[in-house]
Amino acid sequence: MSEADTPLKAHPPVSPESVEYWERCAAGKLLLQRCRTCGNVQFYPRLLCTACASDELEWLEASGSGVVKSFSIIRRAVSAAYEPDVPYVVALIELAEGPTMMSNVVDCDAEAVRIGLPVQVRFEAISDAISLPVFAPA
Amino acid sequence: MSNLSGKVAIVGAADTQVGKIPHMSATQLCIQAAKRAMDDAGITKDQVDGLVTCNSMAEPHMYHAEAMAEYLQIFPKYCVSAGAGGGTTFAVLYQAAAAIVHGICETVVISMADSLRTGLSREAAMVMQSSSGHPQYETPYGSTVPGYYALIAQAYMHEFGATPEHLAGVAVTCRNHACLHPGAQMREPITVQDVMDSRMIADPLRLLDCSLVSDGGSAVVLTSAERAKDLPHQPVYLLGAGEGHGHEHISQARSLTTSAAKESGARAYAMAGLGAKDMDLAQVYDCFTPVVLIELEDLGFCAKGEGGDFVAEGHAAIGGSLPMNTHGGLLSHSHPGNPGSMFALTETVAQLRHAAGERQVEGAETALVHAQGGILSSHCSVILGREAG
Ligand SMILES: [Zn+2]
Secondary structure, rough: OHHHHHOOOOOOOHHHHHHHHHHHHHOOOOOOEEOOOOOOOOOOOOOOOOOOOOOOOOEEOOOOOEEEEEEEEEEOOOOOOHHHOEEEEEEEEEOOOOEEEEEEEOOOOOOHHOOOEEEEEEEEEEEOOOOOEEEEEE | OOOOOOOOOEEEEEEEEOOOOOOOOHHHHHHHHHHHHHHHOOOOOOHOOEEEOOOOOOOOOOOOOHHHHHOOOOOOEEEEEOOEEOOOOHHHHHHHHHHHOOOOOOOEEEEEEEOOOOOOEEEHHHHHHHHOOOOOHHHHHHHOOOHHHHHHHHHHHHOOOOOHHHHHHHHHHHHHHHOOOOOOOOOOOOHHHHHOOEEEEEOOHHHHHHHOOOOOEEEEEEEHHHHHHOOOOOOEEEEEEEEEEHHHOHHHOOOOOOOOOOHHHHHHHHHHHHHHHHOOEEOOOOOOOOHOOOOOOOOOOOOOHHHHHHHOOOOOOOOOOEEEOOOOOOHOOOOOOHHHHHHHHHHHHHHOOOHHHHHHOOOEEEEEEEEEEEEOOOEEEEEEOOOOO
């Protein structure tokens, strides 16, 4: 990367099954999928139910609450774009509805994050179209 | 019972120099490893009718194995460029063995090399490696590869009460073994305290909990058990192999603390008709220290949660009940990326030939070698022995 480039954080390459997910993120809503056949709730969005392979899936708006299932404090950024954020917390969040997702834990002292910490979703715009769901202590 | 067990043997094995090798390209390292392995086996390149490689990050080719065959001017019947991350090595080993057993080809060279240390910028290497994250649901959050593995480490320590000292014990064991290997990249002894004093990279992983970044290549020659008898070295027979696949992305893992090594190991033991207790040594994929503890447990060498004590008590040291990573592993011998486990394979061949010098595990007859790729994702275990069965 040359000095002239403004370092950009990685932007998610939106795919057909995730258009709605990212559109709703931009509007401050976190979507999961629920299977109409068996009731399974899943993340990330896909064509089929991970439990019964039914394609009868519907969107379910998540409560946005969850707990930290695991986490790390990143001391050495993955690239220049993330350096200003060091130290930042990458975490696996177990959502109240069941599925686990990766995210950041923000708006708190990184050293205070613990497994089991209750968190609530919020959204961080990284471009006009894309807002990332991140989590803060509830 | 499988008909693969005992039918194919490793008859040649060799490494290039490892560490910083700026004067050689990844292609040259791949070819040099292949040549040395053929020399070790006492065969010429014209006897090779199968070639397996993995792509290089530093010097990629669209169709890597084909490009290497052309470079060598060999014209194989079986030519595969494999890619399953760190698990690649052992998966291709038994697939190539199957090709031999089924008469597709007779003699296969498996050669893998890369120049992660000097062939790529630090930033390029980091970005390339962390591209293992899911591009939509993981990568945007800015984790590094150590960060992904730290999620496993944190969960493991939380669930089983493992300590930073337990993790450090793995690094110290591997370093002690590397000190006995003249070709290893890191040959200065370290202590548990050194590991715990090293810089935090991604909590709870410190610098010395993380594997090396290296240039290097390594290769083996595989042929039928029948042909192996006419070649110069003690054949090292493939007795068992198995894969297990739990997830690709760590946020989708069924469990953060039990891996698909449990399945790959069980399948390999079943094919070999052997169990964990029959292994005289093990090479266990050590990209990061906590992974070793999880794998030792999932492969049946100790109970769940007891990996840390198993290592701390010296069982995994040369002279212990199950010497592991006798060349120093990815933590202290070398880690040129996807080829990393090849060195565990060539080391196992040296051990089973009883030619490992100072590192020799006394009377080693049977060994398990295990690798995983992704983020504790795809696993492959193989069992090798001096007797065909
Ligand atoms: Zn369903």
